[in-house]
Amino acid sequence: MPIVRTLPGTVPAWQETVSREDLRNLCLGQKERGARLVSLWGSDEGEETFVLHLALAVQEGLCWVRVPLPARDPTYPALDDVFANANRLQRATHDLLGLLAQGAADGRPWLRHDAWPPDRFPLRKGEGGEAYPPRVREPYPFVTVSGQGVHEIPVGPVHAGVIEPGHFRFSVVGERVLRLDTQLGYTHKGIEKRAESLAPAELIHLAGRVSGDSTVAGAWATAQALESILGRQIPERAEWLRALWLERERLVNHLGDLGYLCNDVGLSAGFSLFWALKETALRTHESLVGHRYLRDQIQLGGVVRALTASDCQSLREECVTLEKEVYRLRDLLQEHAGVQDRYLGTGRVPPELAARLGLVGLAGRASAQAWDLRVSCPTPPYAQAEVRMATRTQGDVAARVAVRFDEIFESLRLIHHFVEHLPSGPSHWDDSPPLCAGIGVGWVEGWRGEVFVALEMGARGQVRRWHPEDVSMSNWPVLEHAVQGNIVPDFPLINKSFNLSYSGQDG
Amino acid sequence: MANILSEILRHGLRSESFSWPQADLDTWQQALWQRFGRALVIRHVDAGSCNGCELEIHALNAPQYNLTGLGLRFSASPRHADLLLVTGPVSRHMEEALRRTYAALPEPRWVVAVGDCGHDGGCFGESYACLGGVRRVIPVDVVVVGCPPTPLQLLEGIWRAVTSARDSTPRQPE
CATH class of the missing domain: 3.30.460.80 (NADH:ubiquinone oxidoreductase Nqo5 subunit)
Incomplete structure (x- = not known):
C-alpha cells in the first residue's frame, strides 16, 4: 500500500x-x-x-x-x-x-542540444555549477517521411516574425503537411538549477519570468507553494487581488492573440483595433501598479499594491468600455466571410484525439476537454464567483477563437465582481514568518492553461528543488497533430491559435 | 467590408504624437532620411528571452506608436535589416543562431540589446545554459534595460543606436 x-x-x-x-x-x-x-x-x-x-x-x-x-x-x-x-x-x-x-517509444534528447555532454546531468548535485561544459554536437534525428513528391521544409530556430525560437520540420507534398516534427529547447536557461539555494523572494521573482506572458500565473503558483509550506493563509483581500490580476493577464493576452489571429488572415484593421484596446489596458496597469504586465506584484504573503476606491472605479469603468468594444469586434469577425473561411475547420483537434493526447487549457476547452481550475478545483475567490467555463467541441481555429472571446467576457465579469466586492483588510502579511523546510504545490489556471509548481524547501529557508510546469509542455505535441493535412500557409494561424510558450516549456 | 470601414472611421486616428528629449516625429523622420534615405529595417532575434521583451516589441506595433509613420519596419530576414534587436540572456542553445543571424546582416549594422537579460543575463545570470548577455556573443551598440523595457524605451534605444556617431572599425564581442 x-x-x-x-x-x-x-x-x-x-x-x-x-x-x-x-x-x-x-x-x-x-x-x-x-x-x-x-x-x-x-x-x-x-x-x-x-x-x-x-x-x-x-x-x-x-x-x-x-x-x-x-x-x-x-x-x-x-x-x-x-x-x-x-x-x-x-x-x-x-x-x-x-x-x-x-521501454519508451521515443528516446531522443529533448532539452539537451549541444550545451552539455550526454553523460553529464546538470540537475545532479555537484553538477551544473561549471559555467560552460564542453559542447557535444550531434544532429537531432528528425522523423522523416519518404514517398514520391515528399520534401522537407526546415523552419527556425529564428523565425520570420517577432517570435520565440524553435525548430519546425515539415514533411510536405505540394502545400499539404504530412507530418510536423518539432525540436524545442532553444531557450533552455537552466532555471531549475538557478532556483536552487534562492531565497523565497528571489524565487517568486524568477517564477514570474518562466513564461513572460504568464507572469501573474507563474508567480502566484510559486507563492502558493511557498505559503503552503509556511502553513499560513494569506489575507482574503490578497487572494482577491491576485485573482483580479490573473484575470487582467488573461484579458490582455487574449486581446493580443485575437489581434494576431486577425493579422494572420490578412485582416490588418482587426489587428490594429485589438491592439489599440490591449495597449489601453496595459497603460491602465502602468497607472495602477507601475508595471504594464503586472510583474512582481505578487509577493510572499500577498500582493504589493493595495487598490484604492478610485482605482476600483476606473477598473469597473474600463470593463464596461471594453465589453462594448470587444462585442463589436466579435460581430465584425463573425460577419466576415474571408476570416471565417480561414478559421473554420482549420487545425482541427477532435475531442477524442484531444482526450487521448491529454490536451488541456484553452486549447483543450476548444476540443471539449472541460477542465478549468477556476471551476474544476476552485481556490478562493473563484469558488464564490462561480466561474462559467468556456468550451467548444469543434476543436478548430474558430473554436479556439470562440473560447478566447468567451473567456474575455467572463474575465471582464470577474474583474467587475472582484473590484465590486473586494474584501477590506490587509493585502499582505504584516510580518515575515520564520522559514522552514517542507514541500508544497501551486496550481493556477493561467490564460493559456494550468501552471503547476512543485517545491521543496530546505531547513534554512532555501530552495532544494523547484519544478514549474507550464501547460505548453503537454500541449506542444498536439500542435503536430493539428497541422496534419492542413496547408503550410495555415501553420502560422494554427500555431497562433494555440500560442504556446517556448520559454515556459524549455525551462 | 462596410462594417470594417465604419469601425475604422469610428476609432479615427489612434497614433499619438509623443515626444521625448531626443526626438519628435519630424526629427526622427529627418534623421532616418539623412542616414538611410529610406526606412530603418529591424530584425529581431530572441536569444532565450522569457518572451516578456517580445510582448513590448509587439506592443510597438499597436496603432498608438505609429511605427511605420516613424520610418521603422520589421523584416523577416536579417539580410534586409540595418539593425538587430536582440532579447534574452543568450541561452547556449541560441548562441550559434545568434552569431549566424548577426553575420547575415549587411554592413553597416547596429545591435541593440534589449532588457535586463540582454544586458547581463538578468535573473537567469550565467550558467551551464546561459551566456549572461548579448555582448558576450556579438558587438552591442546600445543596451535598453528594463524587465521588459517599455515601447518608448525601446524607441529611444533604437534612436540612440542610429544617431550615434560610430567609426567603422570592426568590433569584437567582450
Whole structure:
C-alpha cells in the first residue's frame, strides 16, 4: 500500500510514495479513473538516491507521486503509453537528471542540444555549477517521411516574425503537411538549477519570468507553494487581488492573440483595433501598479499594491468600455466571410484525439476537454464567483477563437465582481514568518492553461528543488497533430491559435 | 467590408504624437532620411528571452506608436535589416543562431540589446545554459534595460543606436 501524506495549503493535494514496481499499475489504475498527467520530473536526493516525481490531476485534486530510484540503476518503466504527454517529460527528465524511462517509444534528447555532454546531468548535485561544459554536437534525428513528391521544409530556430525560437520540420507534398516534427529547447536557461539555494523572494521573482506572458500565473503558483509550506493563509483581500490580476493577464493576452489571429488572415484593421484596446489596458496597469504586465506584484504573503476606491472605479469603468468594444469586434469577425473561411475547420483537434493526447487549457476547452481550475478545483475567490467555463467541441481555429472571446467576457465579469466586492483588510502579511523546510504545490489556471509548481524547501529557508510546469509542455505535441493535412500557409494561424510558450516549456 | 470601414472611421486616428528629449516625429523622420534615405529595417532575434521583451516589441506595433509613420519596419530576414534587436540572456542553445543571424546582416549594422537579460543575463545570470548577455556573443551598440523595457524605451534605444556617431572599425564581442 502506498504511504499517503496530505499537503497543507489551498490546493487539495496529497503525496504518495510507491515503488517503481508498482508505478505502472498505479498509473494504469488512475488513468482508468480519469486521471491526467500534469507533470513528471526528478530530484537528486543525495545519499545514492534519486526520486522520480509525477503530478496527477484526479477528481479530488492533485496527487503527487514519489518513486525512489537507486543511484546505481536510476531507471523506471516508461509511462508514455499510459499518458501521451509523458513522452517529452521523460526525455527532459533524462536530459537534466539522467533518470531513464525504460521501454519508451521515443528516446531522443529533448532539452539537451549541444550545451552539455550526454553523460553529464546538470540537475545532479555537484553538477551544473561549471559555467560552460564542453559542447557535444550531434544532429537531432528528425522523423522523416519518404514517398514520391515528399520534401522537407526546415523552419527556425529564428523565425520570420517577432517570435520565440524553435525548430519546425515539415514533411510536405505540394502545400499539404504530412507530418510536423518539432525540436524545442532553444531557450533552455537552466532555471531549475538557478532556483536552487534562492531565497523565497528571489524565487517568486524568477517564477514570474518562466513564461513572460504568464507572469501573474507563474508567480502566484510559486507563492502558493511557498505559503503552503509556511502553513499560513494569506489575507482574503490578497487572494482577491491576485485573482483580479490573473484575470487582467488573461484579458490582455487574449486581446493580443485575437489581434494576431486577425493579422494572420490578412485582416490588418482587426489587428490594429485589438491592439489599440490591449495597449489601453496595459497603460491602465502602468497607472495602477507601475508595471504594464503586472510583474512582481505578487509577493510572499500577498500582493504589493493595495487598490484604492478610485482605482476600483476606473477598473469597473474600463470593463464596461471594453465589453462594448470587444462585442463589436466579435460581430465584425463573425460577419466576415474571408476570416471565417480561414478559421473554420482549420487545425482541427477532435475531442477524442484531444482526450487521448491529454490536451488541456484553452486549447483543450476548444476540443471539449472541460477542465478549468477556476471551476474544476476552485481556490478562493473563484469558488464564490462561480466561474462559467468556456468550451467548444469543434476543436478548430474558430473554436479556439470562440473560447478566447468567451473567456474575455467572463474575465471582464470577474474583474467587475472582484473590484465590486473586494474584501477590506490587509493585502499582505504584516510580518515575515520564520522559514522552514517542507514541500508544497501551486496550481493556477493561467490564460493559456494550468501552471503547476512543485517545491521543496530546505531547513534554512532555501530552495532544494523547484519544478514549474507550464501547460505548453503537454500541449506542444498536439500542435503536430493539428497541422496534419492542413496547408503550410495555415501553420502560422494554427500555431497562433494555440500560442504556446517556448520559454515556459524549455525551462 | 462596410462594417470594417465604419469601425475604422469610428476609432479615427489612434497614433499619438509623443515626444521625448531626443526626438519628435519630424526629427526622427529627418534623421532616418539623412542616414538611410529610406526606412530603418529591424530584425529581431530572441536569444532565450522569457518572451516578456517580445510582448513590448509587439506592443510597438499597436496603432498608438505609429511605427511605420516613424520610418521603422520589421523584416523577416536579417539580410534586409540595418539593425538587430536582440532579447534574452543568450541561452547556449541560441548562441550559434545568434552569431549566424548577426553575420547575415549587411554592413553597416547596429545591435541593440534589449532588457535586463540582454544586458547581463538578468535573473537567469550565467550558467551551464546561459551566456549572461548579448555582448558576450556579438558587438552591442546600445543596451535598453528594463524587465521588459517599455515601447518608448525601446524607441529611444533604437534612436540612440542610429544617431550615434560610430567609426567603422570592426568590433569584437567582450
